[in-house]
Amino acid sequence: MKMPLPEGEFDAYLFDCDGTIADSMPVHHRAWLRALEPWGATFDEELFYAWGGRPPATVIAELNARQGLAMPVDEVNEQREKYFQELLPEVTAVPEVLEHIQDAYGKVPFAVVSGSARDSVTASLTALGLLDRFDVLVCAGDYVNGKPDPECFLAAAELLDVAPERCVVFEDTDFGVRAATAAGMAVVRVPPPWQRHPSDVS
Missing domain, CATH: 3.40.50.1000 (HAD superfamily/HAD-like)
Known part of the structure; x- marks a missing residue:
């Protein structure tokens, strides 16, 4: 409609x-989870959608602050984008x-x-x-x-x-x-x- x-x-x-x-957005969430997994970071679906529209670097920095992590922002963002590109045909x-x-x-x-x-x-x-x-x-x-x-x-x-x-x-x-x-x-x-x-x- x-x-x-x-x-x-x-x-x-x-x-x-x-x-x-x-x-x-569902594909982006899957790419995020794959990129965050090696660092032990979590990013549940509700928060992912609530933060929709925020630049990825800001998201990674905020996840670091909330979860007491020190993920390298550029590296994680590059991995997230790589995984998204792989899933893009979907x-x-x-x-x-x-x-x-x-x-x-x-x-x-x-x-x-x-x-x-x-x-x-x-x-x-x-x-x-x-x-x-x-x-x-x-x-x-x-x-x-x-x-x-x-x-x-x-x-x-x-x-x-x-x-x-x-x-x-x-x-x-x-x-x-x-x-x-x-x-x-x-x-x-x-x-x-x-x-x-x-x-x-x-």
Whole structure:
């Protein structure tokens, strides 16, 4: 079923990537668990989804602090990304979001605004055959303050030369929704996998 847009006219569509365009969050969680296992770190599914939208380096640092560990941030992050790339063929697009992309493509400019690294975002969009749909990519490393700070969304609006209040954001996480709202943008909340695929949950 197509997700309704908020009321109003919009001059740009901004999309989170993981869990919004790409139905990749379960795959990301598996990659995280594999990368963390050698260090004895835990990262349960509830916390993983609650922290959705945070840059991976921030997640690793926080897990270190909470669990009294000293995992090397760069090394763990590289392993996590390696495992994700191996699992990438399993990722599909979120149908309800893909429908909006197909309907509006060529009518308004699109941007991806993600807490993931550019290589990861590019790989996901390429695997889905969607990379050429997006005029702008704003990824980890392109801004200082991650979601829920609005900086990344405001940067995307500026690159598209569209006023923030004329942008609509598609997001699946609390951090992302808070960031988009703080940027003065309308938001379409993308349900998590277990709400979109209730029949898959036993």
